[in-house]
Amino acid sequence: MTVKLTMLLVILVGGVAYAQTAKNQNDMNKNEITVFVDRFYVPKEAIVEFKExxxxxRKFIEALDGFIEHAAYESYNDDGNLTLITIxxxxxxxxxxxxxxKVQQKYKExxxxxxxxxxxxxxxxERGLFKEEEL
Incomplete structure (x- = not known):
């Protein structure tokens, strides 16, 4: 049985991305499923504005061509600061x-x-692009 997982799962579980991550956008096949990952470190006092x-x-990108799905994972430290990973x-x-x-155009508008x-x-x-990989 072949299981398809994204390399992102390796990062989230193991804390490291090994040789399977793309070194740059040119290493990625233009037609393969690609995962866009952002990791934000947000001070407690900025959380409300940041989440808004x-x-x-998120609402804007959901409507764009080629979008498949997204997820977000959050963690708070003892001081109430947020680490948010969006996928x-x-x-x-x-x-x-x-x-x-399209996002840059919207920002400009x-x-x-x-x-x-x-x-x-x-x-x-921190921002990264990852390709889907069979494990």
């Missing part, structure tokens, strides 16, 4: 590229600047 923005973004699964690298363009918001709220973000 993530809801807006968006896409039909292909090409779908992600088109989605990025709204006058929203993600980098400025992250800096203002002292939020850090």
């Amino acid at each position: 923005r993530t809801k807006i973004n 968006a699964k896409w039909e292909s690298m090409e779908a992600i590229q088109k989605a990025k363009q 709204e006058g929203f600047d993600l980098a400025r918001m992250l800096k203002r709220l002292n939020i850090t973000m």
Whole structure:
């Protein structure tokens, strides 16, 4: 029996991504399922505003072509700060590229600047692309 899991599951469970992660977007086949992962570190005082923005973004990307599904996982430390991991699964690298363009266009129309918001709220973000892998 062949089981299909995303490499993201390896990261979440084992804390490491080994040789199966794509080194860059050029390593990814344009037609293979691709997982877009963000990890945010959010100070306690920024959580409400940050979560409001993530809801807006999530609702928008759900309607884009090539979007398959998403999930979010959160953890709070003893000081009440948030670590949030968001996962968006896409039909292909090409779908992600088109989605990025549409998201940037929406941000421009709204006058929203993600980098400025992250800096203002002292939020850090790690971002990665992963391909689906048979284990």
